[in-house]
Amino acid sequence: MSIFKDKQYLRVNVDKAPDDSLWMKCKACGELVFKRRVRENSNICPSCGEYFFLTVEERIEMLVDADSFDNISKSIEADDPLHFVDRTSYQDRIEKAQGLTGLPDAIVVGRATITQSPVVLAVMDFRFIGGSMGSVMGEQICHGMETAIEDRCPFILVSSSGGARLQEGLFSLLQMAKTAAVRAKLAEAGLPFISIMTYPTSGGVQASIASLGDIIIAERGAMIGFAGRRVIQFTIAQELPADYQTDAFAFEHGAIDRVVQRANMREELSSLLGFFVEVA
């Protein structure tokens, strides 16, 4: 059963394909664990506590009131303004990612309620070309914020992204500016923006919209930062500490407000939204 009321954007949902096995092997601890138990456990390994990626559907289901999510994503998909081809064409990457995720791009936006409080929620899907931000994601985020302004309700963004989408070149880079500009409108309207950073929130997403939350909450285990380990080793060959870009590092250095366990995120939002009831 899909949590999306409106399924028009969902072509194929790989997760809905019948499980070919009831068991999975945890990449972190190597244990064979029962898939259903993993799912019931917020997609956290019951054996070692490792967080597995969530699909957009799983993430939404975990955060909002049952059946409250109304997908309002704009009916758009990536154009290919540069006719970009590397080892494969951008067009092909998009189609494959769509096939894999059942989503038009790496983000879904919708209206929902969290303990009856109306919100606009946007959730990235890392499986879709690394959750990278191209023109579609930029537009959907802005659409989400504008809907929040119309509805006079909070905007919540769950980031899971490696950064800008390379295949759209400067178009992608400029989404950082675009989302920042619309975020200013949300602030002018006096409406809260809650940014949730999950594994990973980095590059152009971390250096723009994700870092502009009134409140920034990291999911435990999130990787948060601008430049990845590879870039640093490539550029300045610096030794990196073990806690580099961990949630704890970001917290210690004042970049985020709170670190929250995945299983507690809904309650966290519920309690936070309570303070903003009079705002809307």
Add this chain to the structure above:
Amino acid sequence: MSIFKDKQYLRVNVDKAPDDSLWMKCKACGELVFKRRVRENSNICPSCGEYFFLTVEERIEMLVDADSFDNISKSIEADDPLHFVDRTSYQDRIEKAQGLTGLPDAIVVGRATITQSPVVLAVMDFRFIGGSMGSVMGEQICHGMETAIEDRCPFILVSSSGGARLQEGLFSLLQMAKTAAVRAKLAEAGLPFISIMTYPTSGGVQASIASLGDIIIAERGAMIGFAGRRVIQFTIAQELPADYQTDAFAFEHGAIDRVVQRANMREELSSLLGFFVEVA
């Protein structure tokens, strides 16, 4: 000859008493130096380069166009709201400081021109109870900023202060808030505030008005910081680096815009003011 056109506030000017000697001994290098040469050299030791304190008159003379200074200080002096007595009474300290400096309190405010640009200039005198900020100084600084707003011209403050004046208790502390509040009005009026920090700019003066300049210029050799060495050794017994609270330390850590030789300060202001000609 006094540079003050209006001498009503000047009772005795110690510096005008006849020199009992043509020579002085430099505290820094121990050399006997010719007083007139020191004076001609911006009160800098011709032998070792040590900066000596400037009186308010000397400072003003060094900065503004000849005979352009018009003392507009409010005709006020310290009250003694707490009837403060330590080893001696506050009343006594005030009177002695007035006798020593010929000034009603540790600051003088006036209109002047610098290479023909009109400014309001306020200058502290460290000899007056360590240039400490009590109610009179707070009021004179605000009066200076308000005059700048009336005249639509820049405001320049030359700080030389150990901090708040203890003998006025919380009245002194609140001058930090008072000057900050009026400084906001200057900003709203779109007029520049140039803060010049000299030796020393510390405590409550550094932690309020002096740090709120649009542009902050340190005189070479300035001591800049919040808590003095004694306080730190007293409180946390920390070892302090040699450059602690030097101009170089403040510059390196981004607290100030520039460090300028005393002899070049007038030219510095002249060139800076040139950029603000269209503002007034």
Add this chain to the structure above:
Amino acid sequence: MSDERTLDLLETKIEELKQLNAMDGIDLSGEITKLEKKLVELRRKLYSNLSDWERVKIARNPKRPYALDYIKLMFDGFYEIHGDRMIGDDRALLTGLAQLDGRTVMLVAQQKGRTTEENKERYFGMTRPQGYRKAVRAMKLAERFSFPVVTLIDTPGAYPGVESEASNIGGAIAESLLAMSQLRTPIVSVVIGEGGSGGALAIGLADRVLMLENAVYSVITPEGAAAILWKEKDRSQEAAAALQLTAEHLLQLGLIDGVIPEPLGGAHKDFAMTVAALKPSVVGLLDELRSLGIDELLDARFRRYRAVGSFRELGTSHEASSSDEKVSSENEADAAIISNDSPDA
């Protein structure tokens, strides 16, 4: 004269007598009642006549309610926000959303530690630059949503030292003052313990300022003043009196708006009673401030601070000094080379 410890001992004895009374069926109730009356009387005597220095000691009493105690007892659902978004998070200054009487406020509160470990984490309640910058961030967030700001002041002073200077502690305090003077939402500050100089004022530029009865608020600690002005540290009691740093003095001087009574013996004797006295005052002030238009509020705040100061027309009310005595300017200067921030050791 009896001091607090003696009275505490007497209280313990009375408790013991009560237990005896209950256990053995011996009727001591008459004696107990008399002793209890005596205790109240002695307490009243002791505390009705506290010296300023004794109040300093009460204000610093580690049993005294701290910010987190008020947060627990006076507010609902504290949602703490952390970090200055630049270099770090200061645990000596807490910021967060809370409900007061059913409405959201932004709390900015200085927090000391009770245990050695907690004091290490909280730098003995001394705020660092990242704390003031977090405070400014929190206050601007509050402004965006028209949440009033409530600040709880309790610090020996801003944290001194190389690390603080390297992050421009003075500039951080100054910027906080500037931000508060322009903040377009009501601000109420309460000095709940130690109002330590610039480090306290940095979050104390408010529309209304309250003090608890035994709180103190001063340009410098008595110890610092004694060392600098009297050149003798053990003159702290005298310095405490001279500085007029108690709530009562400051109310008389017109520098604060109200004094919140504490239970006999001090706020630490009864947290609930303390909160019961403070809460309606803060709620009432916020209601009053909310009823003003925002421009009216900011005008009034400006006028409040524009007017603060005590001076007189030149030469009006005392004779010009005829003293010929020359004082060393160095010595005099020395008297003012202080930081606004010299916490007691």
Add this chain to the structure above:
Amino acid sequence: MSDERTLDLLETKIEELKQLNAMDGIDLSGEITKLEKKLVELRRKLYSNLSDWERVKIARNPKRPYALDYIKLMFDGFYEIHGDRMIGDDRALLTGLAQLDGRTVMLVAQQKGRTTEENKERYFGMTRPQGYRKAVRAMKLAERFSFPVVTLIDTPGAYPGVESEASNIGGAIAESLLAMSQLRTPIVSVVIGEGGSGGALAIGLADRVLMLENAVYSVITPEGAAAILWKEKDRSQEAAAALQLTAEHLLQLGLIDGVIPEPLGGAHKDFAMTVAALKPSVVGLLDELRSLGIDELLDARFRRYRAVGSFRELGTSHEASSSDEKVSSENEADAAIISNDSPDA
């Protein structure tokens, strides 16, 4: 085909011939004129057909004019201001007042170093958090006085590494974008050399964006793209072409407002000529922007950025993929785990 070095050699030879001509009275003027014509022709041929990768190399040429060269040649009286007022001063990003055509502007300019020593000081032109925070301070200062802001972009990218992350480099870039989107004064940005990803854009959210003819502006360096997408570093030339990072491409894509022609061979061949081409464009744009009301200006800036992006109605212009091939999501994801900031080594 002849490359730049060959032509430089030819130029030297012509100079030598000229000297010979002058010294010995031998008349070589006819031959010299012919050679000079030939040189111009060869240069034109070479540079009229530069590959994108060749432009990347020109954009990075250390002989190219840097911010300080423009400051010297194009502006009058640069008054540099330093420091973020919080933790430090970044020498890879300069801010200060300057006069342009007789009027004050605020310059925000990235500065690379030429010597090893200078590069150490300037972190090879890579901006740190204190640089972006200084930039925001400078821009807000400009706003207070209605001085327009001119930014000169020239960076391989923001400085990566532990120190930067510990001061929240990503947050600093984001805050700069937010501030620029709301800044109530005109902003003109010029990419004068390397526009390196988020580190460049952080000071490039402007009312008008110009690029020099041989400047580049890209979401990632060609080397980074080659490493991530092609998995082969020596595919940088191909990546450079695919990224459409040149001024000409970006103008065609509608992402910038104008291209400033450079002297034949690149801006480094003639600083004065470069400035002569750039200066009137910037002056003209500022005049145009100054003529707008401030709200109109901000509206237009908002619409500019609100509109940027290239996408299409779902399913409109290409067939749904029927490919059954399953790609590893890990592999795909990998393709995007990049920083916006991967300067070349």
